[in-house]
Amino acid sequence: EPEVTQTPSHQVTQMGQEVILRCVPISNHLYFYWYRQILGQKVEFLVSFYNNEISEKSEIFDDQFSVERPDGSNFTLKIRSTKLEDSAMYFCASSSGTPYQPQHFGDGTRLSIL
Amino acid sequence: GENVEQHPSTLSVQEGDSAVIKCTYSDSASNYFPWYKQELGKRPQLIIDIRSNVGEKKDQRIAVTLNKTAKHFSLHITETQPEDSAVYFCAASIVGEYGNKLVFGAGTILRVKS
Numbered sequence: 523e524p525e526v527t528q529t530p531s532h533q534v535t536q537m538g539q540e541v542i543l544r545c546v547p548i549s550n551h552l553y554f555y556w557y558r559q560i561l562g563q564k565v566e567f568l569v570s571f572y573n574n575e576i577s578e579k580s581e582i583f584d585d586q587f588s589v590e591r592p593d594g595s596n597f598t599l600k601i602r603s604t605k606l607e608d609s610a611m612y613f614c615a616s617s618s619g620t621p622y623q624p625q626h627f628g629d630g631t632r633l634s635i636l
Numbered sequence: 637g638e639n640v641e642q643h644p645s646t647l648s649v650q651e652g653d654s655a656v657i658k659c660t661y662s663d664s665a666s667n668y669f670p671w672y673k674q675e676l677g678k679r680p681q682l683i684i685d686i687r688s689n690v691g692e693k694k695d696q697r698i699a700v701t702l703n704k705t706a707k708h709f710s711l712h713i714t715e716t717q718p719e720d721s722a723v724y725f726c727a728a729s730i731v732g733e734y735g736n737k738l739v740f741g742a743g744t745i746l747r748v749k750s
Contacts, residue, residue, distance in 0.1 A: 553735035565672075565680060565725060567737040577734035613679065621731050622668055622687055625738060627679040 524548045526628035528614050534634045535604055543599045543631045545614030551626075552619040554597045556589065558582070558610040559630075565613065571597065601633075609635045638663040640728050642741025649716050651750045659726035659741050660708040666728040668736060669709050671700060674723045674743075683724075684711070716748045 527546045535541050547554050556568040569579045571589055588600045597616075601608055611632050615625040639662040649655050661669075667688035672680035686693045686700045686709065693700050697716075702709040713720055723745050727738040 555735070555737070557738075564742045565727075565738075565740045567739065570735040570737055572734045578737055580737075617735070622685075624670055624682045624685055627672075627681070629679045 526614055526616055526626050528612075528628035528631050530631060531629065532632045532634070534636060537606060537635050538603055540600065540602050541604055541633060543601075543612050543614075543633070545597045545599070545616075545628055546595050547597055547614065547616030548618075548626060549595070550618060551616035553577075553617045553625075554589075554591070555615040555617075555625060556599045557613045557615060557627075559613065560610045568599075568612075604633075604635045606635050609633055638666060638728055638730075638739040640726060640739050640741040642726050642744060644744060645742065646745045646747070648747045648749060651716060651718060651748055653716055655711075655713045655716050655720070655746055655748075657711045657724055657726070657744045657746070658708060659710070659728075660706075661728040661739075662707070663728070663730065664704075664707065665730050668729040668731045669700070669702060670727050670729070670738065671711050672725045672727065672740075674725060676722075680725060713746075716746075718748050718750050721746055721748045 529544045554571040559565045569583045570577045611630045613630045614628045617625045642659045670685035673683045674680045699712040723743045726741040729736040
């Protein structure tokens with residue numbers, strides 16, 4: 523069964539540095555998402571991406587964050603000037619172009635800001 | 637915006653018993669309701685979902701019911717097994733042309749005692 527893959531599995535970064543989290547969605551999927559989960563809390567929506575542009579973003583997704591689909595397979599989340607409170611598990615998800623199809627999640631990247 | 641409440645936060649059952657987890661949502665426009673199971677340190681995995689035009693859906697030991705009028709939906713697991721132990725998240729979504737963000741509940745820790 524095809525899977526969403528994310529790299530790295532764990533990223534440790536100094537506060538103030540920039541990080542890029544990488545995702546390879548399922549190949550025929552058209553909708554891409556980033557979510558985050560702070561330890562012990564619920565999964566929170568960050569941003570959705572369709573047709574090479576952001577379709578929706580949450581209040582969390584401020585100017586510090588950006589997303590990009592640099593080629594036909596990768597989908598990246600960039601966090602500039604990281605803060606301690608950015609420490610979380612970041613999940614990428616993708617879904618097909620058919621309505622009501624489920625979102626498939628990757629294994630996540632655990633981001634630790636020191 | 638959409639808000640999803642989930643209860644209980646923890647649930648302990650004896651192996652073989654049934655487990656019920658309940659969620660309420662606030663936005664009457666929500667039309668898609670997935671349930672995800674998350675084992676410790678792993679990705680959320682879809683276990684069942686339901687659309688707003690359906691009142692109930694069943695898949696082996698798992699069933700979901702939806703009451704649109706009351707804006708609540710429930711997950712029912714029968715004949716629970718130790719491997720059902722995990723965190724379960726409900727979510728609500730409005731399926732649209734540009735994708736659909738998932739708004740998650742806070743999660744329920746299910747412990748099945750053998």
